[in-house]
Amino acid sequence: xxxxxxxxSTLSSSVGDRVTITCRASQSISSWLAWYQQKPGKxxxxxxxxxxxxxxxxxxxxxxxRSGTEFTLTISSLQPDDFATYxxxxxxxxxxxxxxxxxVEIK
Amino acid sequence: QVHLQESGPGLVKPSETLSLxxxxxGGSIRRYYWSWIRQPPGKGLEWIGxxxxxxxxxxxxxxxxxxxxxxxxxxxxxxxxxxxxxxADTAVYYCARTGLTTPWLDPWGQGTLVTVSS
Numbered sequence: 485x486x487x488x489x490x491x492x493s494t495l496s497s498s499v500g501d502r503v504t505i506t507c508r509a510s511q512s513i514s515s516w517l518a519w520y521q522q523k524p525g526k527x528x529x530x531x532x533x534x535x536x537x538x539x540x541x542x543x544x545x546x547x548x549x550r551s552g553t554e555f556t557l558t559i560s561s562l563q564p565d566d567f568a569t570y571x572x573x574x575x576x577x578x579x580x581x582x583x584x585x586x587x588v589e590i591k
Numbered sequence: 592q593v594h595l596q597e598s599g600p601g602l603v604k605p606s607e608t609l610s611l612x613x614x615x616x617g618g619s620i621r622r623y624y625w626s627w628i629r630q631p632p633g634k635g636l637e638w639i640g641x642x643x644x645x646x647x648x649x650x651x652x653x654x655x656x657x658x659x660x661x662x663x664x665x666x667x668x669x670x671x672x673x674x675x676x677x678x679a680d681t682a683v684y685y686c687a688r689t690g691l692t693t694p695w696l697d698p699w700g701q702g703t704l705v706t707v708s709s
Contacts, residue, residue: 485652518695527685527699528636539697571636575694578649580626580638 486510486574490583496591503559505586507572515550516576519557522585523568531570532557562588593618595686595700603680603707609673613686613700616667620644624689625662625669626696629682637682641689642669676707 487510497503507517515535520528530539532548535555545560559566567590572583599611613625627639640650642660650658654673662669673680683704687696 516694520696527702528696529699530695530697533693533695533697573636573696575689575696578641579651580641580696582636582638585635 485579486513486576486581488572488574488581488583490572490586492586493584494587494589496589497562498591499562499564501562501591503562503566503588505557505570505572505588507555507557507583509553509555509574509576512553513574513576516574517548517550517555518573518575519546519548520571520573521566521568522571528571559588593688593698595688595698597684597686597700597703599703599705601704601706603676603705604709605677605707606675609671609676609680609705609707611671611684611686611703611705612668613670614666614668615688620662620664620667620669622691624691624694626687626689627660627671628685628687628696628699629680630685630702631679631682639671639673639684678707681705681707 489508517535519532522528535550536548547558549556569585569587571585594616596614603609621644624641626641640660642648657674659672683702685702687699
């Protein structure tokens with residue numbers, strides 16, 4: 485199984501801050517990685533797929549990148565609506581696996 | 592726009608079988624994979640398994656011995672059965688779509704909480 489190690493688990497930031505979340509795969513997954521945003525009581529929402537492609541309707545302050553087996557989700561200027569939990573997920577192969585999640589909290 | 596809706600009992604007794612159905616509307620179930628994911632209260636996401644509309648399945652190794660996925664293409668529905676449940680299976684259960692050319696999970700159902708308790 486491919487393990488996805490996500491960090492940090494919690495992040496305290498202020499509106500306007502630049503936020504970076506990292507996800508590391510235990511082996512090569514090419515760019516087969518997605519990022520999701522989840523708010524309390526809601527289903528996860530797709531933000532980014534294929535490591536860096538923004539889903540339609542997602543604000544451009546969100547971006548994704550890849551360096552080898554390390555993937556990054558960046559929010560360029562944190563907005564009030566962005567306080568949520570973020571998950572990475574690899575879909576290179578079954579079993580599908582998720583990172584442990586990063587909760588972005590208000591500082 | 593495709594919409595997914597989970598349905599099934601919200602309370603299951605220990606040792607019994609959890610059964611959920613996901614109904615797909617606004618699009619066809621054909622030529623897609625359909626997945627189940629769960630989330631224990633306050634915890635992260637866990638993939639349970641995926642089924643292609645033709646019936647081909649992939650399961651989580653940790654749940655494989657207890658899980659069966661099935662699909663009824665005529666009703667645009669797919670189902671999850673999880674046997675011999677314990678309190679550790681208490682979670683919100685989500686269904687989601689995965690495409691052959693769009694292999695990420697999107698869209699998702701709203702989720703349904705299943706509690707295992709006597």
